[in-house]
Amino acid sequence: MTDSLEAAARAAQGRAYAPYSRYRVGAAVEADDGTVFAGCNVENASYGLTICAERAALAAAVAGGARQFRRAVVVSDSDPPAAPCGACRQVLAEFGDFEVAAVGPKRTLRWTVAELLPAAFSRAQLT
Numbered sequence: 001m002t003d004s005l006e007a008a009a010r011a012a013q014g015r016a017y018a019p020y021s022r023y024r025v026g027a028a029v030e031a032d033d034g035t036v037f038a039g040c041n042v043e044n045a046s047y048g049l050t051i052c053a054e055r056a057a058l059a060a061a062v063a064g065g066a067r068q069f070r071r072a073v074v075v076s077d078s079d080p081p082a083a084p085c086g087a088c089r090q091v092l093a094e095f096g097d098f099e100v101a102a103v104g105p106k107r108t109l110r111w112t113v114a115e116l117l118p119a120a121f122s123r124a125q126l127t
């Protein structure tokens with residue numbers, strides 16, 4: 001089944017800027033009010049400055065006024081599909097515990113943010 005969140009992630013994947021890895025990723029997050037925000041990976045000649053699709057989607061969401069999410073979808077063309085990297089797990093965890101689906105051509109993997117990053121560093125440690 002292709003839902004609207006996956007469709008948004010797939011559309012963003014089509015706009016990925018990945019001239020170095022050729023690995024194109026799209027992500028979309030669904031805010032608590034149902035609004036969808038998408039992002040894609042944006043690579044750079046200085047490789048370490050690459051922005052992952054997940055963080056791009058979250059940045060778009062925050063800029064759009066959303067901070068609470070129901071779920072996220074990440075679309076890639078690999079099997080196994082792209083699971084969020086460690087940095088993205090930390091950034092996802094900043095915004096709570098919600099469902100994350102990694103969609104690839106052959107299978108979909110599903111987790112919660114807490115499953116992806118147990119014992120996350122969070123605001124709890126800072127208070």
Ligand code: THU
Pocket residue numbers: 018021023024025040041042043050051052053054074082083084085088
């Ligand atoms: N990438 C993402 O955008 N999200 C993931 O979940 C995994 C990796 C990007 C970063 C880089 O542009 C390319 O995929 C290869 O690592």
